[in-house]
Amino acid sequence: MACWKGDAVLLFVAVGFMYLQAADGRTSRHHGSRRQTRGHHEHRELQNITLAVILPQSNTDYPWAWPRIGPAVERAVQTINSDPDLLPNHNLTYVFKNSEDKDGICSESVAPLMAVDLKLVYDPWAFIGPGCSYTSSPVGLFTTHWDVPMVTAGAPAVAFYGGVYPSITNTGPTHKKLGKFALRICEHFGWREHVMLMFNDNKVDDRPCYFAVEGLYTELKSINITIEDAVFEENKPPINYSHILYDIQNGGRGEWAEFLKVDI
Helix, strand or coil: CHHHHHHHHHHHHHHHHHHHHHHHHHHCHHHHHHHHHHCCCCCCCCEEEEEEEEECCCCCCCCCCHHHHHHHHHHHHHHHHCCCCCCCCEEEEEEEEECECCCCCECCCHHHHHHHHHHHHHCCCEEECCCCHHHHHHHHHHHHHHCCCEEECCCCCHHHCCCCCCCEEECCCCHHHHHHHHHHHHHHHCCCCEEEEEEECCCCCCCHHHHHHHHHHHHHHCCCCEEEEEEECCCCCCCCHHHHHHHHHHHCCCCCCCCCEEEC
């Protein structure tokens, strides 16, 4: 998994800026003849390309926190800068900002402020992160307004589809695809009438289970499957398992013939 994350960031940096290399080549064609007459090895001052990175700095409860992503970003930048054929006449660099608040939470109020600071001071060519759904939403609106690419694996929620966030490139798994996967399972087994979704939701922080179930809910609802949901909170013991089983019993019986329990 760690190797895959590193490869994803490296792939983004290499492919994204190879595109920028092509764009730079197009803009320089007007002066191509003059360069050739002056000599093939004319030295040019390197142009800086700045990436703005906004991620949780130390809280590794988030899968895309800086301790995991940072080494991949460092390696990608070093690899590209060490090979002049990848980005001729350019130097790749990055600036990091922490998206955590004082309690270590990936904050939807802190992240957009960091994004504005980075834009005003460094005018980056692209943003990496934020690594959480609630922070990716406001930052994604800003990057869309600025017409600056934003690459993240932390925007898996269904709300990031539909054209509201055209600047976002999602490099990670999404809950919409999870919903399509569940839909194929239901179609395979002929479950077409009733599904019950059970999930933990603490209603704080990034609510990963809630957003994961949202992907299932929207996809299954799209083919008119009747959906029941039962929510519990794992962090508030004691959990009344008898009540959960009662919900399963009532929600899984009745006029419907099939029942599927999806436990996130």
